[in-house]
Amino acid sequence: MSERAPSRRRWMRDPMVIVGAAFVLVFVGVAVIGKIRGVDPLLQTGQLNHPPSGTHWFGTDSLGRDLFARAAAGAIVSLQVAVGSVLLGLLVAVPVGMIAGYFGTTWLDEGIMRVVDVVLAMPLFILGMVVLGFLGSGPMHVAGLELPPVTKVIGLIALAGIPMFARVARASVLIERQEDYVDALKVVGVSRRRILFGDVFVNIVPPVLVQATTWMAIAIFSEAGLGFLGLGIRPPQPTLGNILLESQSSLLLGRWWLAVFPGLLIFAVIVGFNLIGDGIGRSLGRDTAS
Numbered sequence: 185m186s187e188r189a190p191s192r193r194r195w196m197r198d199p200m201v202i203v204g205a206a207f208v209l210v211f212v213g214v215a216v217i218g219k220i221r222g223v224d225p226l227l228q229t230g231q232l233n234h235p236p237s238g239t240h241w242f243g244t245d246s247l248g249r250d251l252f253a254r255a256a257a258g259a260i261v262s263l264q265v266a267v268g269s270v271l272l273g274l275l276v277a278v279p280v281g282m283i284a285g286y287f288g289t290t291w292l293d294e295g296i297m298r299v300v301d302v303v304l305a306m307p308l309f310i311l312g313m314v315v316l317g318f319l320g321s322g323p324m325h326v327a328g329l330e331l332p333p334v335t336k337v338i339g340l341i342a343l344a345g346i347p348m349f350a351r352v353a354r355a356s357v358l359i360e361r362q363e364d365y366v367d368a369l370k371v372v373g374v375s376r377r378r379i380l381f382g383d384v385f386v387n388i389v390p391p392v393l394v395q396a397t398t399w400m401a402i403a404i405f406s407e408a409g410l411g412f413l414g415l416g417i418r419p420p421q422p423t424l425g426n427i428l429l430e431s432q433s434s435l436l437l438g439r440w441w442l443a444v445f446p447g448l449l450i451f452a453v454i455v456g457f458n459l460i461g462d463g464i465g466r467s468l469g470r471d472t473a474s
Contacts, residue, residue: 207459214259226420255424262450264334266407268338269337270403277346277347277350293354366384397461413425424450
């Protein structure tokens with residue numbers, strides 16, 4: 185093991201992490217409470233454009249649908265996209281980046297990183313217009329299985345995140361392979377695979393975790409942005425993005441709640457994950473310096 189293995193728990197006490205976690209918990213709490221309440225987000229109650237009240241906590245929209253139920257359903261979709269895209273991106277990118285880093289400056293490293301650069305050069309929303317426009321807004325069929333529309337958004341955002349994760353993993357491995365413990369393991373005959381995916385992997389987890397946390401915020405923003413542009417998951421499935429899209433015409437009529445509450449949820453979770461990522465990164469920086 186590396187002699188400079190950082191304290192894994194210091195970041196949990198970082199004020200930025202605590203504040204960020206509180207924001208994220210508010211977002212998750214809305215999703216959980218909405219699920220527990222069991223109100224159908226598509227149910228038209230007959231109370232059109234009703235402001236926030238004890239019955240409808242976030243008010244109702246122009247069709248009489250409960251906005252809290254719709255925002256909670258949208259929060260669940262956002263969490264599915266964030267978690268799914270990060271896990272898929274890490275599963276593909278981290279092994280690729282680690283291999284490129286371990287064999288740095290060779291033809292294998294150059295080949296892998298040039299492919300990564302091609303994907304990195306494509307802006308996410310342009311890529312979304314092409315991919316989602318080509319695949320359409322309905323379910324996707326793969327090998328006889330019908331996958332929900334959210335799967336396409338997860339795959340798209342994971343594809344956009346792979347270059348980021350691969351670069352972080354590669355850079356971390358390039359540093360780790362210079363450490364004395366790697367040379368010592370080679371001397372005693374430990375295989376490359378065990379060194380790379382055992383000891384080295386453990387020591388690159390912290391920087392990858394920072395990138396993953398930050399990408400959670402990017403994924404949620406991207407999903408909401410695609411929905412707002414009409415490129416993501418479309419109605420009747422509520423998402424925070426398409427709820428904001430539907431609220432545009434209501435703002436001029438004074439129905440502020442239709443945009444404010446979904447907007448605040450997006451703001452809270454994005455700020456929350458960014459604070460957590462910054463807090464973890466700052467704590468790891470202190471550990472390395474010490």
